[in-house]
Amino acid sequence: MAYQSLVYGFVFLPLCLLVYQIAPQKWRRRVLLAFSYLFFWLLSGKLIVYLLGTTVFVHCIGIWLEWLRSEQKTALASAERCEKKRIKGIYQKKSRRVLAFGVLLLIGILAYLKYYNFFAGNLNGIFGSALPFTLEEKNILMPVGISFYTLQAIGYLADVYWGKIRAEEKLENTALFLAFFPQIMEGPICRYSDTAGTLYSGKSLEIDNLTEGYIRIFWGLFKKKVIADRLAIGVDAIFGNYTSYSGAMTVFAAAAYTVQLYMEFSGCMDIIIGSGQLFGVKLPENFRQPFAAQSAAEFWRRWHITLGTWFKTYIFYPVSMSGPVKKWNQYGRKHFGKYITMLGTSAMALFPVWLCNGLWHGARWSYIFYGMYYFTLILLGIAAEPLRDRVLELLHIGEKSAGLKVVRIAKTWLIIFTGELFFRADGLRAGIYMFRSIFRNFDLNSLFDGRLLELGMSRADLIAIAAGCVVVAIVGAVKERGVHVREALGRKPVFIRWSIYYALLLAVIVIAAYGDGYQAVDMIYAGF
Amino acid sequence: MEKLMEILMEIDDSIDYEKEKALIDDRLLDSFGVITLVSELEDAFDIDIEASEMTPDNFNSAESIYNMVKRLQEN
Structure with a gap:
């Protein structure tokens, strides 16, 4: 179930x-x-x-x-x-x-x-x-x-x-x-101090909690059934037979899988957090607009937040404050200066975090590679910080410049898509093969000559996916501005508010991926 | 407090520690800044700071850091 x-x-x-x-x-x-x-x-x-x-x-x-x-x-x-x-x-x-x-x-x-x-x-x-x-x-x-x-x-x-x-x-x-x-089944990984209070209170059901909880559940179903389950068809087709596809199709698969994983996992979180809310239980959030991140490190503060917080609290800090790391910190600052010391400390504290992150997802070399991929990139990000600051200063580009933000977000997307390509690939060898195909046989034309429609997704599926993504992106952009969407909707007139709720309900019933041609898709994170 | 201010300024002198109340929440001090700070505090005040003290509440302002140091000195 x-x-x-x-x-x-x-x-x-x-x-x-x-x-x-x-x-x-x-x-x-x-x-x-x-x-x-x-x-x-x-x-x-x-x-x-x-x-x-x-x-x-x-x-x-x-x-x-x-x-x-x-x-x-x-x-x-x-x-x-x-x-x-x-x-x-x-x-x-x-x-x-x-x-x-x-x-x-x-x-x-x-x-x-x-x-x-x-x-x-x-x-x-x-x-x-x-x-x-x-x-x-x-x-x-x-x-x-x-x-x-x-x-x-x-x-x-x-x-x-x-x-x-x-x-x-x-x-x-x-x-x-x-x-x-x-x-x-899928978390969020709760801390006792955060959930025990509402979990044990046994307070009566409240109409506000029921309404908000069920809306959140339907929002999660929308992401899962309208977008993720549809994308799964195309993603499975490419990853399952990766030698037959061009580099452009591989890039599409990597991006599509990342979106599928987000819609699926964050959608399930909406169902889970909504289910908790029905009983008045407050569960912690697990996502905060991850695609707005401007670096790999920031992405991990917005994606699977409770796992990242767990690693930070119970691995990163204890390792950082352990005897050997403290000794290195003191010795390093005396003999090698701040920069080298910080890099050494970072490497010592981040390595176990990312090794555990990879292993936690499962016993596969591709997951270990996934962990080490982020370890290397985050460490490189820390190492390059002084150089990056210097370049920005020379070019007179402010930290808050919109152009810089766009470049950083695009760079982060590339990092995420590449990571997810290896994460989803059927083993490390398949991941390497797919990654290399991007440079060997790109064939941009393959995205526009109808081959996308041979993956099992119809034109209507692609339109539903695109429309669904636009809706999720708009909601995400509003949330990124600090607006609490359901509270904001609550202030709208009843007619508008309930029209939106019914539209969501209808979308889940009418355009979700049910029926012939669609397989019930298992939740990815339940497998971890 | 003076000694603490000197340590904080050495870590990052661009922050106004007297006014700032969200050093961690606003990410003015990152994880590595905090680790360096911990190491300096342990040396300067002869205290042991455990991983359990690594909470935003303890590091969000100069005052909260000072209070934590005092508490650990008394223990």
Whole structure:
């Protein structure tokens, strides 16, 4: 049962809303938990044991960390001033070990399920018969959403360890935080401090939340069904048979896939955040007009925001503040100057972030390449900053010049499209082949001689895609100016407001990619 | 506060630290500026700043940085 399915929108969600509203307030979080487990069970069957096991384990580790903190507090209260530092050190070491145990086990489970076959295949491939044993590939089934709830669980434990939050005392609350059905499949990756408040409140349904939530859901369906699912047909055709297409068609495929991925993932986020809003639960935003970014680094602050924030909080900063990096910072500034030191620090802190980003998406060399691609580009961007500033100064171009902005956005689009080409390609070899075809056999004419219509998308499909993209781009441009679209619509006269809502509803019903000739397209990020 | 101002000016002297209240939110100080600042603060004030302190609230203004330093010195 995917979020864009009719069963989810017209059976599961209304039933959950009904039971939630009928239940007494103190039972409502249990209703949400029961429906979350039902949702998970429908998707993953008996693999739900992984989620249940993780929940109990994370809950216990959280309680353990909290207990250590309260023990430390008691010990400090009765200690002499000179003793306090030693006591703190002892408890810090204990807490760090408990956290490491929790995090390593969570990562171990994820790594085994997700990367065992990749590791075994590569090890056998590299060493062949030189090894006294052969690691056999296994048929491993992975529960849906494990990459998302594992990161959320690690974040929760780190926040308890840091003392940013108190550990949750009720197991059912920890369970709901990890399993809340709207976000279990694709995120957003929530921080406990951001969602726990509204998630546990059990407040009654409100007409404003229901209206806004359902509009957001339909907006997501519009992006997914009108644009993404149509584009998927053409994208699959080119990537599935890439040797038969020209460089121009490859460029089209890379751009089309990027748009498909955005419409699909951000559309699902709209459905997810809208679903949360129906119950008054505020989930964090995952996208902020990514195509308006002026650099690769900025793109990642606007695209899959909660993943980027997670990496920044739990990998980038801890690595940046670790002993070796701090020592390098001090040594480097004394011996090599600020510039080289900053580059060294950046490389040390960014490398694990981008390696993990690549690996997180899956066990494929093309994903690792994708991570390293952004690592290299972002590092080059940092390295080139002084030179870029100097050139702009010489040419008397202001930082805020409109022309410069256009050039920067265009450059960022090129970077994104190239990255997504390798991301989507069927393996790294296919990605390299497709990339090289752009320079070997471009053939611009292939885009205009009717070959686009041989990909399975009709002329009407292309028009629907283009019109849909224009609508999304206009909404994005309005949001980029700081306007809250739904609030702005709320101030319009009822007739105009509801005409727009009905138009959206009609678009989803009438021009969405349903029926003969269209396949139900799986959500891409649910596969990670 | 004077010592802190000297450190901040050395990192970027184009910012008006007395007025600015959104150093992080407005991206006047980027991640690497903050890391350099942390390193300088640890040396100058003999404190340990952990990754958990890396929140915008702690670094958005000279005053908030000063308050964090004082809090860590007292602990």
